[in-house]
Amino acid sequence: MNYALFSGLDEEFLALPFYEEQHRTTAVELAEWCVAHADLWSRPLERTPEKAGREILSALGSAGWLGFLDPANRPDAGGLRSVCLAREILAYADDLADFAFSIQALSATPILRWGSSAQQGEYLPRMASGEVAGSFAISEEEAGSDISAVGLTADRVSGGYLLNGRKAWIAHAGIADVHCVIARTGEGPGALGLTAFLVPAHTPGVRVLEEVPLVAPRSFGHLAFDDCLVPESSVLGRPGHGFVVATDLLERFRMTVGAAAVGFARRARDSAVQRARERRIHGGRLLDLQLVKGALADMEIKLNASALLVARAAWEFDHENPGCAKHSSIAKVAATEAAQEIVDAAVQLHGAAGLVADSVPERLYRQVRSLRIYEGASEVQKLIIADALGRRPHAGRSRVASDVPPSRVDIRCVDGESHE
Incomplete structure (x- = not known):
C-alpha cells in the first residue's frame, strides 16, 4: 500500500539530507500505524475530547510512539526531527492525535532535560507508556x-x-x-x-x-x-x-507547532486536489480552470517552503548549532501563517461543501487557527527573530534566552504558550 496517499507522508521529502535512515523508518511506520488505527479518531466524535485524548494517549504509548520520552528505553530516538515528523503525520491524521502526542511530549520534556534521576524515574517510564498524562x-x-x-x-x-x-x-x-x-x-x-x-x-x-x-x-x-x-x-x-526551564522548552517546541501546521496544510492540499479532480463544472473538471490551478500551485509552494523551514530548524537543534532558537521561531511563523492560508484556500475551492459542519475542510479551518497563537503568537515570534539579527551567541554561553536582559523577557511568550 502507498501510505503517502492516506497519511500525508511525503517520501520524496524524507529523502532529503536533513533526515537519516532512522527518521525515514520511523515516519513510514507511524504513517502505517495511523492508517491502521484511524478508528481512534473516527468522525463524528462520539466521546468527549478528554476521553478521546486519554484513549489516544494510551494507544500511542502502548505502540511505543512515546518511547523517546524515557531515556532508559530510547536513548537515541532521532531528536527533534523525529518529533516534528511525528507531528506532521499525526496532524494529517487528526487534530486530537497530534494534540495528545504533543502535550505529552511538551510536559515530559522539562523532566527529561531538567529533572533529577528520582523525578525521571518516577514519571518518564509511565509517561512514555501513556499511563500517566502530563x-x-x-x-x-x-x-x-x-x-x-x-x-x-x-x-x-x-x-x-x-x-x-x-x-x-x-x-x-x-x-x-x-x-x-x-x-x-x-x-x-x-x-x-x-x-x-x-x-x-x-x-x-x-x-x-x-x-x-x-x-x-x-x-x-x-x-x-x-x-x-x-x-x-x-x-x-x-x-x-x-524561566530557563520554560524558555528552553518553548524554543524547542515552537518548530514542532510548525510541523503540525505542515500536517494540517498537507491534508488541506490533498483534500483540495481531490475536490478539484472530481468536481464537474462547465463540461470539464474544476481542476481544468486556470484560476484553480494557480490556487493549487500557491498551496504547493507554501507547503514546500514550510516543510523545509521546519526541517532546517529541527536539524539545527539536533546539531546544537548557534542561533537554532531563531530558526525555531522562523519555522513556526512561516508554517502556521502559510497553513492558515492553505486551509482557507481549500475551503474556498470546496465552495459550499467546505462549510458543512465536521467536513474535512471545516474541521481543518477550526483546528489550524490556534497554531498562530500558542507557543508564542506570530507577532511575538517576529520580535524574537528581529532581536536575533546582528546578535551572535558567544561560545560557551547558553542559548536559552541568550543576550536577553531581564527587562526584555516580556516578549518571549504569549497567551497559550502552555497549550503546546
Missing part, C-alpha cells in the same frame, strides 16, 4: 506574553512550598496526572524569581476550575492552586531556574 502550566489570564509577570506564588514553608494562584488555558488540565507548574518563589525580580515544580494532580489544593470549550474541541481548562503544599523534592531544576 500538562505544562505556565499561562495565566494576566501573564501570557509577559512570563515575568507570573502571579502564582510558591512560598517557602516548613516541609516545602505552598502554592496559591491560578493558571489559565492549560492543555490536558482535566486529564493530567502531573502538572509542570511555573510559580513565583522570589529569588529575584521578574523572570529571575520563577521556579518550576512537578505537582501531582491529586495533591490537596489542586483543582480544575473549569473545562474550556474551544472552536476545535480539545481537553483544555483552567487550574486553581489553593494552599497546595508540595515538598522541596518537587522543584524541577533548582529554585529561581523556572
